[in-house]
Amino acid sequence: MTFDTLKVGTASNASFNMRFDVQFRIKNKNFGKFDYDYSSVDYYYRGTKLSNVFIARGDVRARSTEKIDVSYANMDSSRLGTVANSSLTTDIGNGILPLQRCPSWMEK
Numbered sequence: 001m002t003f004d005t006l007k008v009g010t011a012s013n014a015s016f017n018m019r020f021d022v023q024f025r026i027k028n029k030n031f032g033k034f035d036y037d038y039s040s041v042d043y044y045y046r047g048t049k050l051s052n053v054f055i056a057r058g059d060v061r062a063r064s065t066e067k068i069d070v071s072y073a074n075m076d077s078s079r080l081g082t083v084a085n086s087s088l089t090t091d092i093g094n095g096i097l098p099l100q101r102c103p104s105w106m107e108k
Contacts, residue, residue, distance in 0.1 A: 004072065011093035014085060015077045022053055022070040024103075028060040035059045036105050043075060044100045046087050050075040075099075 002021045009015035022041070028034040036058060043051040053070045060066040077088060091097055 008092060008097070011089055014089040014092045016088075016092070016097060017076045019072055019074050021072055024055070024068045024070070025065050026060050026068065026105075027065045028062060031062050033059050033062055039103065039105045041070075041101055041103045043073060044102065045075075045077070045080065046098065048080055050077075050079055 001023070003018060004021065005017065005019040007015075007017045024041070026034070026036070036055075038057050039055040040052050041055065042049050043053075051073045053073045055068060055070060058066065058068070077085070080088060
């Protein structure tokens, strides 16, 4: 993951805005080709979905690894509700921003 933009507020004015390039690797341990359809990866902050990126269909040759570059993902704390914002104040004050990703691969 490479950050193009990263803006983080202070604990008294908790906010963040980031844009980053994403890269995935799919390892196929099988002896046959693995085909996947259009897929997506969702990004969450404490259970609140902030962003998702789409991955074009493709395939991975037998017993190899495929690198997938996704142009970018945007995340902005303005999408958070008031409950998550109170956690954000604590997290930024502690210097930690716990993010979670959840891929959804559609096998052909």
